[in-house]
Amino acid sequence: MYGAVTYSLEDAEAGTTRLVLGGQLLVSSVGPFEQEIDRFDGEIAEIDLSGVDEMDTTGAWVVSRLANQHSSTITGASETATHLLKAVEVAGGDGELCPAVVPVWERVPLALGEKVYAARGGMLGVVSFLGAILVGFGSIIRKPSSMPFRAVVRQMEMVGVSALPIIGLMSFLIGIVIAQQGAVQLQQFGAETLTVNLVGRITLRELGVLMTAIMVAGRSGSAFAAQIGTMKLTEEVDAMRTIGISPIVQLVIPRILACTFMMILLGFYSSIVGIIGGAVIGQVALGIPFFTFLERIQEVVPLHDVWVGLVKAPVFGLIVALAGCYHGMQVKGNSEEVGIRTTMAVVSAIFAVIVLDAFFAVFFTEVGWG
Amino acid sequence: MAFDESEAPHERFCLEPPIVVSGLVNRFGDFAVHDGLNLEVCRGEILGVVGGSGTGKSVLMRSIIGLQQPTAGNIDVLGRRITDTDLDQRVGVRRRWGVLFQGGALFSTLTVGENVEVPLKEFYPNISPRLRREIARYKVLLSGLPEEAVLKYPSELSGGMKKRAGLARALALDPELLFLDEPTAGLDPIGAAAFDRQTRDLKETLGLTVFLITHDLDTLYEICDRVAVLADKQVIAVGTIPELLETGHPWIEEYFNGPRGRSALASQERAHSA
Structure with a gap:
């Protein structure tokens, strides 16, 4: 040779x-x-x-x-x-094999302009997507038998039940870190018993729900985008449309319902496991007996802290599911697009969740649930 | 690529067959796809491989090109034992074959031209970039695509064009062996006929040996020198279509004498009498 x-x-x-x-x-x-x-x-x-x-x-x-x-x-x-x-x-002769490269000074304004233009299309896309979901809910209300119960239950299992171990572990560790680090600081004032307040309030109000939302965005939001995106590529979505099945009702609404509902349960579960993690540290490092820690939680954490967490959870769940499904439905062309859209789904979901969390923090303090 | 024209491709006994499969066993769990399969492909022929769905045509091809490690059996390609060598040792053989996968399997982030360039860059870094570009352009034209297609990305191509682009990439290294997995599936009849002609022309110009998996009866009648039939986990018969029909196997009878088989035969006879 x-x-x-x-x-x-x-x-x-x-x-x-x-x-x-x-x-x-x-x-x-x-x-x-x-x-x-x-x-x-x-x-x-x-x-x-x-x-x-x-x-x-x-x-x-x-x-x-x-x-x-x-x-x-x-x-x-x-x-x-x-x-x-x-x-x-x-034979074709010597020509370039890829389109000519545009110089930077042309490329940057060009890309910026395209971004602005795309943003307008994106806004329209989001609005029409939300509209389509409302229409989907409308058709379910008119004809309740079209509600895809099996799909909802299946999604609940995927989003909620299968996430229990990882979210439990994460929350437990976060509870431990907060209790341990908090205790170190509070000891300087001789106030280590306030660790209970710290752990109880921060997990129920903020971290339980926020960390769960981030975890769900990474776990399920990305999966939504990739699943629906792949279905778009293989023309499954188009096939559904031609048969007369609404992809919004069959694919998007079950995911939205499952994610919204399971976020409430997961958020609460996460807070509870976080408190248990704090209580374990209380027992091991601070000399507060495990059950005394839990009893103190009941006394020092106002009930509205629980409500704050529970109000935020479904909103975050909704955002994660909407971002995942929206970006999945936007996939067209090739497999590269699935990757791009999946990334966008996770990034935009986490970003929106954090922005909204800040808004909620101010809002609840203003209404007296501080 | 010394191809002796005097050596009839129908010759039963072939010297140094480029592909020899003997006693091949492929098992997935408890399910055996192949059980003691034997096959020889002669130099310079187009061998059509047919068989019902799920008889392991693609698995056979994947075994021959080393993508699937068989459970047992030996496969020799161009005098090299594929089943024993590891990936590094196969490099020498791999640059002597080209593969067209069912969907074209083009790299989606590269243009068609760059796709064709990839194997050249990989195997022959001493070729100047200019010559590499020229070869790539030439192969794209040779596979029957228009010149503009060179700059296009796979997502901008139709199914048939993707196959042609895949063929261009498979031909990039001037291979001796060409593997085609259902090349005409999903093409319109005109496109499929053109693709068949292209394959035959390529075989004749370049002296290729072609291993062709197909369901297309027109392709079988039109361009295949011999046809291998896969059934019952083995190759039950190899030969020209008349020879296959002589075996009287019910599946072969049904395959070639069904309505589609008869019309393919009729159209071939028309073409030859014209």
Whole structure:
């Protein structure tokens, strides 16, 4: 396989040159020869192929190009070689293989303009997506039998039940960290018993729900976008439409319902496990007995802290599900788009959740649930 | 690529067959797809592989090109034992074959031209970029795509164009062996006929040996030198279509003598008498 091209340049009449080729003119061997002969600036009147043992299209192309360049005649070509030389006549020449690169000073404003333009389309897309969901809910209300219960239950299992171990572990560890770090600081004031207040209030009000929302966005929001996006690519969504099944009712609404509802349960579960984590640290490091810790929680945490968490949870769940489904439905073209949209779904969901959390924090303090 | 024209492709006995499969067993769990399968592909022929759905045509191809480690059996490709060598040792053989997967399997982030360039870059870094671009362009044209297609991304191509682009990539290294997995599936009849012609022309110009999986009876009648029939976990018969019919196997009878088989035969006879 690893042959080589042998060649010699002989003087012919009238100051021209005869190129005698031999050996194997193959894609594996022709590379160095092509570069060397390219540097030769004399005139080649004749190319003699009689010594060539083997030739493929690449070899034929190099010969044919050389012949065209010097308008030389080809002699001594075998039957196969003539065949190949004829076949490469259609050849396309030396052009770029990818679209020309736009210079930076043009590319940046261009990209900015496209982003602005796309943002307008995106806004319209979001509004029409929300509208489609309302229509979907409307059709379910008019015809309750069309409610996809099985899909909802299935999604509840995927979003909620299967997430219990990881969210439990995460919350437990966060409870431990808050209790331990809080205790270190509060000890300086001799107020380590306030660790109970710290753990109880922060997990129920903020961290339980917020961390769960982030976890659900990463776990389920991304899955929604990837699942629906792949279904768009394989034309499953179009198939549903033609059969008369609304993809919004069948795909989007079950995910939204499941995610919204399961976020309430997961958020509460996360807060409770976080408190247990704090109580374990209380027992081990602070000398507060486990059950005393839990009893103190009841005394020091106002009930409205629980409500704050429980009000936020479904809103966060809704946002995560909407972002996942919306970006999934926007997929078109190729598999790369699924990846881009999945990333966008997670990033926009987490961003929106954190912004809304800040808004809720101010709001609840203002209404006296501080 | 020294292809001796005098050697008839129908020759029963082939010298140094490029592909030899012997005693191949492929098992997935308890389910055996192949059980003691034997097959020889002769140099310079187009071998059609047919069989009902699920008889393991694609698995056979994947085994031959080394994507699927068989449970037992030996496969020799171009004198090299594929089943024993590991990936690194296969490089020498791999650059001598080209594969067209069912959907084209183009790299979606690269243009068609760049797709064709990939194997060249990978295997022959000593080729100058200019020559590489020229080869890529040439292969794209050779596979029957218009010149503008070079700059297009796979997502901008139709199904048939994707297949042609896949063929261009498979041909990038001037292979001796070409594997085609249902090349005409999903193409319109005109496109499919053009693709068939293309395959035959390529075989004749480049002296290729083609391993072709197909369900397309027109392709079988039109371009295949021999046909191998996969059934009952084995190759039950190999030969020209008349030879296959002589075996009298019920599945083969049904396959070639069904309404579609007869019309494909009729159209072939028309084409030849014209």
